[in-house]
Amino acid sequence: xxxxxxxxxxxxxxxxxxxxxxxxxxxxxxxxxxxxxxxxxxxxxxxxxxxxxxxxxxxxxxxxxxxxxxxxxxxxxxxxxxxxxxxxxxxxxxxxxxxxxxxxxxxxxxxxxxxxxxxxxxxxxxxxxxxxxxxxxxxxxxxxxxxxxxxxxxxxxxxxxxxxxxxxxxxxxxxxxxxxxxxxxxxxxxxxxxxxxxxxxxxxxxxxxxxxxxxxxxxxxxxxxxxxxxxxxxxxxxxxxxxxxxxxxxxxxxxxxxxxxxxxxxxxxxxxxxxxxxxxxxxxxxxxxxxxxxxxxxxxxxxxxxxxxxxxxxxxxxxxxxxxxxx
Amino acid sequence: xxxxxxxxxxxxxxxxxxxxxxxxxxxxxxxxxxxxxxxxxxxxxxxxxxxxxxxxxxxxxxxxxxxxxxxxxxxxxxxxxxxxxxxxxxxxxxxxxxxxxxxxxxxxxxxxxxxxxxxxxxxxxxxxxxxxxxxxxxxxxxxxxxxxxxxxxxxxxxxxxxxxxxxxxxxxxxxxxxxxxxxxxxxxxxxxxxxxxxxxxxxxxxxxxxxxxxxxxxxxxxxxxxxxxxxxxxxxxxxxxxxxxxxxxxxxxxxxxxxxxxxxxxxxxxxxxxxxxxxxxxxxxxxxxxxxxxxxxxxxxxxxxxxxxxxxxxxxxxxxxxxxxxxxxxx
Numbered sequence: 096x097x098x099x100x101x102x103x104x105x106x107x108x109x110x111x112x113x114x115x116x117x118x119x120x121x122x123x124x125x126x127x128x129x130x131x132x133x134x135x136x137x138x139x140x141x142x143x144x145x146x147x148x149x150x151x152x153x154x155x156x157x158x159x160x161x162x163x164x165x166x167x168x169x170x171x172x173x174x175x176x177x178x179x180x181x182x183x184x185x186x187x188x189x190x191x192x193x194x195x196x197x198x199x200x201x202x203x204x205x206x207x208x209x210x211x212x213x214x215x216x217x218x219x220x221x222x223x224x225x226x227x228x229x230x231x232x233x234x235x236x237x238x239x240x241x242x243x244x245x246x247x248x249x250x251x252x253x254x255x256x257x258x259x260x261x262x263x264x265x266x267x268x269x270x271x272x273x274x275x276x277x278x279x280x281x282x283x284x285x286x287x288x289x290x291x292x293x294x295x296x297x298x299x300x301x302x303x304x305x306x307x308x309x310x311x312x313x314x315x316x317x318x319x320x321x322x323x324x325x326x327x328x329x330x331x332x333x334x335x336x337x338x339x340x341x342x343x344x345x346x347x348x349x350x351x352x353x354x355x356x357x358x359x360x361x362x363x364x365x366x367x368x369x370x371x372x373x374x375x376x377x378x379x380x381x382x383x384x385x386x387x388x389x390x391x392x393x394x395x396x397x398x399x400x401x402x403x404x405x406x407x408x409x410x411x412x413x414x415x416x417x418x419x420x421x422x
Numbered sequence: 423x424x425x426x427x428x429x430x431x432x433x434x435x436x437x438x439x440x441x442x443x444x445x446x447x448x449x450x451x452x453x454x455x456x457x458x459x460x461x462x463x464x465x466x467x468x469x470x471x472x473x474x475x476x477x478x479x480x481x482x483x484x485x486x487x488x489x490x491x492x493x494x495x496x497x498x499x500x501x502x503x504x505x506x507x508x509x510x511x512x513x514x515x516x517x518x519x520x521x522x523x524x525x526x527x528x529x530x531x532x533x534x535x536x537x538x539x540x541x542x543x544x545x546x547x548x549x550x551x552x553x554x555x556x557x558x559x560x561x562x563x564x565x566x567x568x569x570x571x572x573x574x575x576x577x578x579x580x581x582x583x584x585x586x587x588x589x590x591x592x593x594x595x596x597x598x599x600x601x602x603x604x605x606x607x608x609x610x611x612x613x614x615x616x617x618x619x620x621x622x623x624x625x626x627x628x629x630x631x632x633x634x635x636x637x638x639x640x641x642x643x644x645x646x647x648x649x650x651x652x653x654x655x656x657x658x659x660x661x662x663x664x665x666x667x668x669x670x671x672x673x674x675x676x677x678x679x680x681x682x683x684x685x686x687x688x689x690x691x692x693x694x695x696x697x698x699x700x701x702x703x704x705x706x707x708x709x710x711x712x713x714x715x716x717x718x719x720x721x722x723x724x725x726x727x728x729x730x731x732x733x734x735x736x737x738x739x740x741x742x743x744x745x746x747x748x749x750x751x752x753x
Contacts (some may be wrong), residue, residue, distance in 0.1 A: 130512065138511035145504055239598060239629060242499060244525060331500055335526040339499055386508035389456070389490035393465065 112370035114406050115357045119377045122402075126384035133387055140264035142376070142383050147272035148330050149349050150375030153357075154275050155323030156350035157371035158283065159316045163296035163363030164219040166320045168208060170346035171230035173328035176201045177338035178234060180254065180329060181243045190251025198325045204230070205321025209314040219317075227347070234340035242339035250336060257326065258333025268330035275323065276372045283368055292316065297364025352399055353378055356406050377402065454488040455718045456514040457481070457711065461545070462502045462522035464493035472752035473545075473707035477518075480711045487715050490514070499523045506530055516540035516714040524548040524556060531556045540717055542724075544710045545703070549602045559717070560724040562710045564701035564731035566603045569680055570610020570654075572732040573699045577650060577678040578618060580696055580736075588618055589649035589676070593641055595627040595634065597657040604654045607680055611652050627658055634661035635668075642675070650676045656683040663689045682735065682743070682753050690740055700743070701731035704750035 126133045133139075152169050159166055176197045183193035208226055212219040250259075258268040283289040294302035295309040302309050327346070332338055355361060356377060357370025381399060385392050459477050463470045474491050481489035492509060494501035499522050507530055509517055517534060521527060521543050535541050535557055547561040548554075581589050592615055594608050608624055615622035625641055627634035638661065642648055651666070653659040659679040663686070666675050678697045679686060689695040709728055716722040735743050735753075746753045 132512050135511060138508075141507045141511055144507075241598065241601065242523065244523070335500060335503060335523065337499065337523050337526055339497075341496070341498060342500055344496075344498070382504065383508045383511070386490075386492050386505055387512045389488065389512075392492045392505065393495070 110358075110367070110370075112358050112367050112373055114409050115370055115373045115377060117409070118356070118402060118406055119373055119380065122377065122380055122384065126380065126387065129384070130387040133384065137264050138383065138387070140266075140269075142379055143269040143272075144264075144266050144334070145379035145382065146372075146376045147266070147268040148327050149346065149353060149379055150272050150372050151268075151275055151323050151330065152327045152343075152346050152350040153353035153371040153375040154272075154279050154368055155320035156347070157354035157357065157359050157366055157368055158279060158292065159313075159320045160351070160354050160359045160361070161283070161296045161363060161366040162292045162313055162316045163299060164212065164313055164316065165223065165351070166205075166208060166317065166324075167220060167223040167347045168204065168227040168230065169320060169324035169327075169350055170343035171227040171234075172201045172204055172321050172324040173331070173346060174234060174338060174340060174342040174344075175204070175230050175328070176325035177328035177332045177342055178238065178243050178340065180332055181245050181336075181338055184251055185243075185246050190253035193251070194253040194329070197329070198322065201321045201325030201328075202318050205318040206314070208321070209317030212317070213310045213313060231340065231344075238340045240340060242337045244337035245332075250333060254329055254333045258330040266330075266334065268333065271326065271330075272372070275326075276368055279368045288312075293364055295363075296360075349375075349378055349399075352403055356403060454486050455516070455715065456488050456490065456512070457516040457518065457714050457718075458509040458512070458514050459489060459491045459493075459707075459711070460502060460505050460509060460517060460519045461493050462499060462520050463497040464491075464495050466495045467497065469703055469752060472750050473703045476704040476707040476750055477711050480708045484711075484715050486719070487711070489711060499526060503527065503530070510534045510537070510539065513537070514539060515718050516542065518542045518544050518710045518714060520544055520546045521548045521556065521558075522546055524550055528556055531558065540714060542710050542714055544706050545701075546603070547727075549606075560713060560726060560728055562713065562728045562730060563706050564699075565727060565729040566606040566610075568610060569699055569701075569732040570607040570612075571614050572610070572734065573607075573652065573678055573680060573697060574611040574614035576699075576734050576736075577652070577676065577697045578614065578620070581650065581676060588620055590621075590647040591645055592620055592622040592650035592652060593638070593645070593648050594622060594624045594652045594654070595638060595658040595662060596624055596654055597627055597629050597634065599624075599626050607654045627653075627661070629657050631657075631661045631664075634658060635665050638662060638665050639669075642669070648675065650678060653677070653679045655679075655681050656686065659683070659686050659689075659695070663694055666694050680732070684747075687740065687744065687747070687753075690735065690737055693737070696736070698735040699732040700735050700753055702733055702746070703730075703752050704746065705730040 179200055180193050180197040183196060184190060208223050212222045258266055260266055283292060291307045291312050294307050295312045299309045353374030354371040357367060357374035359366030378399060382395055385395055461470050465471045465474060477489060481487055492505040502522060503526055510530060517539055531541055541558040543558045543561040545563045548556045578588055594611055596604055596608055598604055612622055627637045651662045653662050662677050666672060666677055672694050677695045680699045682698055682700050686695055686698055690698060713724045743753050
């Protein structure tokens with residue numbers, strides 16, 4: 096029994112996600128103590144809905160971070176996808192075609208981000224920040240700053256498949272989120288491409304010498320990040336039937352926070368998609384708990400910052416000691 | 423290493439204390455009416471900062487009411503909706519909310535009403551046909567159906583007092599064509615103008631102040647008999663006031679507008695703006711909290727609309743409005 100427990104502890108300590116999981120459990124416990132409504136099925140399904148919208152972005156951001164790059168344009172790309180989709184279906188374009196065009200546009204932006212970053216050698220943080228400003232500016236000009244709403248009563252099937260309602264307050268976006276986490280985890284941890292991603296982020300020089308095409312890995316990951324960002328925009332359209340040009344402002348930082356809290360290294364080469372997913376649940380849980388308990392929601396950013404620091408400290412102090420003892 | 427240990431323990435203790443400090447308001451407190459105030463923008467927006475402060479002031483006077491303000495820092499329908507969904511999960515007694523997107527809010531608000539949560543709309547109502555509207559108990563804010571006509575009537579009557587006749591021509595500068603509340607304001611002005619046989623045109627002046635000035639300038643050059651410029655918000659009012667000053671047309675071209683700002687209040691003092699109509703944001707906030715309280719505690723059912731405007735502001739009552747601005751932060 097003792098040996099089994101010791102093995103389980105060693106297994107847990109090896110995982111990047113452990114700190115995030117512990118923090119999540121602690122916050123659930125505190126939030127539930129302060130207001131039992133946190134455990135209601137409606138609250139939990141609401142939490143899943145929020146987590147899916149942030150989390151799908153975090154999946155892409157984490158994947159890219161592990162390969163050693165950042166994308167600060169994910170929020171803007173999500174907003175662009177949402178607005179372009181609504182504009183196209185309002186113009187009577189068939190739903191699936193509008194979906195393909197909107198997602199295609201997002202992926203094209205990912206490709207541009209990747210090409211500029213790789214060819215110019217400029218930091219991806221700056222390149223994608225510039226992309227974000229450009230996209231936001233265009234959206235503000237085109238929309239005049241006002242939201243764009245779907246004119247019909249029921250959205251096309253193409254977007255309802257992505258984010259439509261299910262019984263008990265659940266949404267399809269939560270299911271797609273889980274699927275995305277599962278698929279990307281499999282790719283990252285069980286495929287050769289996943290090894291290449293870790294290698295590219297961990298030590299690109301050595302990776303290149305080992306035969307990894309690091310430029311291609313990064314380019315693919317930039318496109319994937321924008322793809323997942325576009326899904327977030329579409330999840331929101333399925334829920335709100337509208338989008339404003341400032342939609343998903345701050346989502347890039349929330350995505351990075353979720354990834355870091357979930358164990359991804361800012362320096363690349365290290366991280367987990369499951370961790371990023373747990374991180375996004377944690378961030379959504381903070382917002383829900385603040386609202387349920389009546390705490391001032393203006394504290395949200397400070398608390399997320401505090402959790403980031405606490406997670407880093409717990410990892411640096413407590414878990415490092417445990418790893419030294421048991422591993 | 424020693425410092426890291428200390429800091430991590432302190433950080434953990436801080437967050438535990440933070441969490442537990444809210445326990446008395448939830449787990450152990452005496453039963454209070456819980457009311458959520460959920461506008462579409464928060465303290466970073468001066469208009470909403472005024473409302474939030476006033477809502478909290480009124481709530482502080484009511485010992486058995488707990489007001490919880492949840493709002494995105496800046497305008498965001500998505501974040502407002504997220505807060506709404508979380509608020510509904512808390513099963514409060516009432517929700518006060520701006521209907522910033524009726525379609526998106528329809529389902530969650532109907533769910534809230536079905537669960538017995540009192541819903542009060544504030545500042546923006548559901549403009550859809552009556553059979554589609556969200557069945558909130560009341561709307562507290564400016565009645566946009568009459569704001570334009572009240573502005574026009576007041577302006578034309580004062581013009582008549584000053585000049586012994588009605589204006590030869592008027593123009594309406596609309597800074598966001600298609601925006602339903604602005605269109606309703608404009609319709610009201612056009613209705614009154616038509617009744618008095620005053621030629622009036624609606625002009626898309628855009629939200630860009632430089633463009634707005636140039637468009638109005640070009641219109642005035644083409645129609646030199648224009649004697650009244652109506653604008654429907656500060657976006658249009660500021661360029662109009664600047665243009666009248668630049669042209670030296672004070673007293674020859676009258677400005678009248680909806681919604682206030684410090685520049686507009688200054689223009690009223692200087693005699694450039696003859697009439698302004700206000701929706702009194704502080705009144706909206708105060709009235710909404712008190713209306714919720716009266717219903718929850720005493721079963722007092724409010725009327726379908728409680729208008730906080732159109733309230734006419736002129737040089738005569740400017741000192742009162744300035745007092746409102748000084749004490750509440752806005753008007």
